[in-house]
Amino acid sequence: MPELPEVETVRLGLQPAMEGFRIDRAVANRGDLRFSFQPDFAARLTGQTITGLGRRAKYLLADLSSGDVLLMHLGMSGSFRVVNGAAATTPGEFHHPRSEDRTHDHVVFEMSSGARVIFNDPRRFGFMKIFPRATIEDEPHLKGLGPEPLGNAFDAKMLARACAGKQTSLKAALLDQRVVAGLGNIYVCEALWRAHLSPKRKASTLADRKGAPTDRAGRLVDAIRAVLGDAIKAGGSSLRDHRQTSGELGYFQHSFAVYDREDERCRTPGCNGTVKRFVQNGRSTFWCGGCQK
Template sequence: MPELPEVETVRRGLLPAMEGRRIIRAQVNRPDLRWPFPPRMADRLTGARVLTLRRRSKYILADLSTDETLLIHLGMSGRMLISPPPPAGEGQGEGVARLEGVAPERETLGEWHHHHPAPEKHDHVILDMEDGTRITFNDARRFGAMDLMPTATADAHPLLAVLGPEPLGNAFDDAYLTARLKGRNTPIKSALLDQHLVAGLGNIYVCETLYRARIHPARKAARISAARAAALVPLIRDVLAEAITAGGSSLRDYRQADGELGYFQHSFQVYGREGQPCLTPGCTATIRRIVQSGRSSFFCPACQK
């Protein structure tokens, strides 16, 4: 499942295509994905302008001029694909046949539609923007989700209300993490994956962070000293920032909004490297894998204590 860096990369890719632009047509091709779509979703999106495109944990949030917010979750295989507008001078201006009796925005759609690829089987939601750009939500496994909610109460949405602070935000600092780990009798790996404690961290980047921190993933959170807990905060931020810069990690179905692969997987120091040599200079150990709560944890038995 895409983690915070992948979702942030997709948000940044969508930003110039969506933010500040109006949706002139929304097309919803099925009644549900992981959950049913909200009632009249296509009608509620059509005509709305995207005021702000932001991220909360692993969710993309589009605040609309209609005082509603569109929530997007990519799930396991969801992709937001951008089809650019036609080149300047094509499908617009003089020389284009006008469609009699059709509203201007519908006429524009008629002029632009042939520039976009034909819809595919798993293109479940299609948004045509006012400049001719098409945004398509494609999800082969249908574990993704979309919802609409009042912007004023978006933070109270059931998927968002339970989330802890953002790991890249000011509320997530050494004092906060030290206090939340104190007395916690779960493995540090499980604690950092708890979305109530910190939002958006996933399996890949927690493995990479614990390796850099030299902390064994099975060590009890309560046994992490205050100094080591404080040191985790900048390491978490460094790993996430590097992954975002690299466009995320391309595992299975993940692609950026422009269809390109992410590249952070080439920088993995432990994740997926079971049986390979530890990359710490002078260490002769090999990377091991254990299963914690159904997820693989990769670590160096010599470096991580």
């Protein structure tokens, strides 16, 4: 499933075609994706201007001139295609042709910008939902989410406070969306490697006996911010079905230090360890026992 950097890449790709423009026509080509579309889904969107296009964790949020918000989730295979005229734009040195199978084009937005924004989702685990902006604090999909890892509220004190007393593993705590929003398996593995922390370490060790952050908490916050920032700059990891909205592959998958590098030599300077894989909470964990303690 796309993680925060991939979703942010999609947001940045959609902005020029959608933000500040009117939805002249919205079409849902089927009745449901992961969930059923609301009966008035297309009607509530048609004629509305998208005043802002944001992101919360792994969700896209389009603010509408009506006061509603369109929440969009990519699921496992969802992606957007921006079409101007007869063809989609596909710039990029690492261009990879998109599938020509249009039977999975489930939602189409015809924008006053002249662009057609098309949501394609073969596995149909994505979804879209409209709700009033005034009720956003009560929206079930957003309620209870932790701070954004790239936001000002996310720091060593906050992370230590959230993990104090937790007997779960450090990796499990970071995957808990109530602790920090938007992190997934790939970037947690990468951040723990950068911080030289074992994914098996207890989460409680990020705080001392008084609840103050340890040096580990500071290193981990810095590592999370750095790995997400690098991934966003590179255009997202583009693993499996994810593509940027232009159709080009992102580049960060070529820079993973530990993820999917089982039995390769660790890239930490001076470390003679080897990247290993084990299953943790049902997910593959990649790490180096030589430098991650």
